[in-house]
Structure formats: structure tokens, C-alpha cells
Amino acid sequence: MTVKPHVFVDRKLPEPVRAYLAEHCELDIWEEEDTVPRDELNRRLADAEGYMTSGRRIDDGLLESAPRLRAVSTVSVGYNHFDVDAMKRRGVVGTHTPEVLDETVADLVFALMLGTARRVAELDAYVRSGNWKRGDGEGLFGIDVHHATLGIIGMGRIGEAVARRAALGFGMKVQYYNRSCKAEAEQAYGAEYKAMDELLATSDFVVLMTPLTPATKGLIGAREFGLMKRSAIFVNASRGATVDEPALVNALRSGAIRAAGLDVFDKEPLPGDHPLASLPNTLLLPHIGSATAKTRDDMAMLAAKNLVAALRGEASPYLVPEFKS
Numbered sequence: 154m155t156v157k158p159h160v161f162v163d164r165k166l167p168e169p170v171r172a173y174l175a176e177h178c179e180l181d182i183w184e185e186e187d188t189v190p191r192d193e194l195n196r197r198l199a200d201a202e203g204y205m206t207s208g209r210r211i212d213d214g215l216l217e218s219a220p221r222l223r224a225v226s227t228v229s230v231g232y233n234h235f236d237v238d239a240m241k242r243r244g245v246v247g248t249h250t251p252e253v254l255d256e257t258v259a260d261l262v263f264a265l266m267l268g269t270a271r272r273v274a275e276l277d278a279y280v281r282s283g284n285w286k287r288g289d290g291e292g293l294f295g296i297d298v299h300h301a302t303l304g305i306i307g308m309g310r311i312g313e314a315v316a317r318r319a320a321l322g323f324g325m326k327v328q329y330y331n332r333s334c335k336a337e338a339e340q341a342y343g344a345e346y347k348a349m350d351e352l353l354a355t356s357d358f359v360v361l362m363t364p365l366t367p368a369t370k371g372l373i374g375a376r377e378f379g380l381m382k383r384s385a386i387f388v389n390a391s392r393g394a395t396v397d398e399p400a401l402v403n404a405l406r407s408g409a410i411r412a413a414g415l416d417v418f419d420k421e422p423l424p425g426d427h428p429l430a431s432l433p434n435t436l437l438l439p440h441i442g443s444a445t446a447k448t449r450d451d452m453a454m455l456a457a458k459n460l461v462a463a464l465r466g467e468a469s470p471y472l473v474p475e476f477k478s
């Protein structure tokens with residue numbers, strides 16, 4: 154009889170995912186609503202060979218308390234919470250959940266573009282407050298999304314799903330910046346490759362969709378906001394730290410850009426008294442890019458399968474790139 158590997162999961166699971174893991178592993182789940190406290194996590198990881206998490210930092214400190222750990226599976230595509238070097242030193246591999254969330258996140262990016270362009274949240278508050286007394290004067294105007302120019306920084310899986318909506322659904326002109334060209338996106342959506350400064354200077358909407366890495370930390374700051382059109386709308390659904398937040402606040406306050414739609418922040422949850430929350434030209438969401446029931450269930454099942462495959466030492470397309478070789 155084969156011994157099942159001991160696995161710890163730090164959040165509740167949909168029933169089919171729980172059943173799948175229970176079939177293949179000795180399963181220990183943190184069922185509380187609150188995040189598992191650090192000392193409890195250390196205790197639960199003491200014997201664990203596998204760990205499934207949604208964003209817990211995996212670093213030397215945590216790995217120290219998990220001497221038997223062999224695989225960490227994150228229920229996210231972003232894996233900036235992995236200290237890859239520390240994991241490699243200890244022979245722990247990491248997996249993630251790309252692809253299953255692309256379309257859902259792209260929908261949310263469009264919600265931020267449309268919501269900021271047409272001032273949806275601001276004008277909803279206006280109606281609810283009883284201040285709507287007259288017809289639709291200029292004070293309620295927004296800007297068009299259709300046929301505008303969209304600049305995507307980070308034309309990867311999600312960036313391409315945004316580009317498809319923009320080009321085929323909204324007749325937008327799509328331009329993008331990556332470190333490498335995307336010939337298929339150029340062909341399929343007429344997307345044009347631009348140097349970053351040129352993209353910033355010529356886009357009506359700038360969407361940031363890169364991973365958070367040392368190279369993208371603070372990628373968009375005062376200089377970059379200064380290059381954008383004063384009428385431009387900035388959307389960030391990547392990670393908060395890709396943007397210099399104080400510089401964004403200044404750009405929004407001074408009118409250097411028109412508005413910002415943000416799903417991610419440097420510090421999450423965003424404190425209610427954060428300067429971004431006091432500006433009328435921001436649309437702020439609580440990191441819900443992939444948050445539909447179906448997509449979250451699909452992500453959880455993929456993460457569970459990734460964990461089992463990694464513990465068996467199977468080659469998997471969902472190992473994070475740094476662990477493939």
C-alpha cells in the first residue's frame with residue numbers, strides 16, 4: 154500500500170476539490186474564515202510534504218518550519234509571494250494556475266475601463282444621494298471606450314484576452330509593450346508593438362498586466378504618468394507594487410491623467426483612509442480579478458491537481474517557469 158503524502162491547505166475548498174485531495178493525500182485543511190496565524194501555520198506545516206495556499210509568502214522563515222515540504226501550489230497565476238531561490242535551495246517546487254482565469258480577469262479589466270470612462274461608481278453615488286435634479290448636463294459626461302487607443306503593458310495570456318475584447322468588440326486600436334514581440338496578437342488583433350514611452354504618450358487607456366518581478370517593481374511612476382495624455386485613464390490589475398502609488402495619487406490630483414481603475418494595491422486590504430480612496434477620479438476594487446464562483450472553483454481544482462502531480466514528481470505545464478528545466 155502506498156503512503157499518501159501529507160498536505161496542508163490554508164483555506165476552505167469546494168467539495169469536489171476537497172474530495173480529490175482527500176483521495177490522493179492525507180489532508181489537513183484550515184477551515185476558519187480568518188487567515189491561519191503564523192504559529193498555527195508552523196505547527197500544521199511541521200509534517201507537511203505539500204502546501205496549497207492563495208498567497209502566503211513562501212520564504213526561508215516559513216520553509217524553516219516545514220522540513221518535509223516538497224511542493225507549494227498557489228491558487229493564483231501570480232507567484233511573486235514565492236521566494237524562488239529559497240525554495241530551490243531546499244528542493245521545494247512551486248506551481249500556479251494560469252489560463253483558467255484569463256477571460257474572467259479580462260472581463261474585470263474591461264469593467265475598470267468602462268467604469269472609469271463613464272464614471273459609473275461616481276454617478277451611481279450621485280443618483281443614490283438624491284442630487285440628480287435636472288437633465289444630463291456636461292458635468293455628467295465621460296469619454297468613449299469604443300474606437301479609442303488602448304495601450305497594454307504586459308501582453309501575456311490576460312493581456313491578449315483584453316486585446317481581443319478591445320479590438321473585436323470595441324473597435325479599439327490596440328498597442329502593446331512587452332520585452333518580446335507577440336506576432337500572433339499582432340496578426341489576430343492588429344496590435345502594434347510600441348516602445349513603452351511611445352505607448353504611454355499615445356494611449357487613451359493604459360492597462361498594466363505584467364507580473365510583479367524585480368524588473369517591474371515601480372515600473373509606472375512620476376516620469377511615466379508625466380508622459381501620459383492628460384485625458385488618459387490608467388488601469389492596473391497586475392500587482393500594486395508595479396506602480397509608485399504616491400506618484401499615482403499626485404498624477405490623479407494634479408490632472409496629469411484623467412482617472413484610474415485599480416484592482417490591486419501596494420498594501421492589501423487598502424486602508425479606508427488611503428489617499429486613493431478620497432479621490433473622485435478613482436474606481437477601486439478589492440483584488441477581485443478572478444473572483445467568479447466558476448473561475449475560483451476551476452483555479453482550486455487546478456491547484457489541487459498541480460500539487461498532487463508535483464508531489465509525484467510529474468512534469469507539469471503548471472510548474473512556475475523558474476522550476477522547469
Ligand SMILES: NC(=O)C1=CN([C@@H]2O[C@H](COP(=O)(O)OP(=O)(O)OC[C@H]3O[C@@H](n4cnc5c(N)ncnc54)[C@H](OP(=O)(O)O)[C@@H]3O)[C@@H](O)[C@H]2O)C=CC1
Nearest residue numbers: 231307308309310311331332333363364368390391442443
Ligand atoms: N487582479 C487580479 O486578480 C489578477 C492579477 N493577475 C496578475 O496578472 C499577471 C499577469 O498574468 P498572465 O497574463 O497570466 O501572465 P503572462 O506571463 O502570460 O503575461 C505577462 C506579460 O508581461 C510581460 N512582462 C514581463 N516582464 C515584463 C517587463 N519587465 N516589462 C514589460 N513586460 C513584461 C511578459 O512578456 P515578456 O516576457 O516578453 O516581457 C508577458 O507577456 C500575474 O502575474 C498577476 O500578477 C493575474 C490574475 C488575476
Ligand SMILES: O=CC(=O)O
Nearest residue numbers: 228229230231443
Ligand atoms: O491575483 C491573482 C492571481 O491569480 O495572480
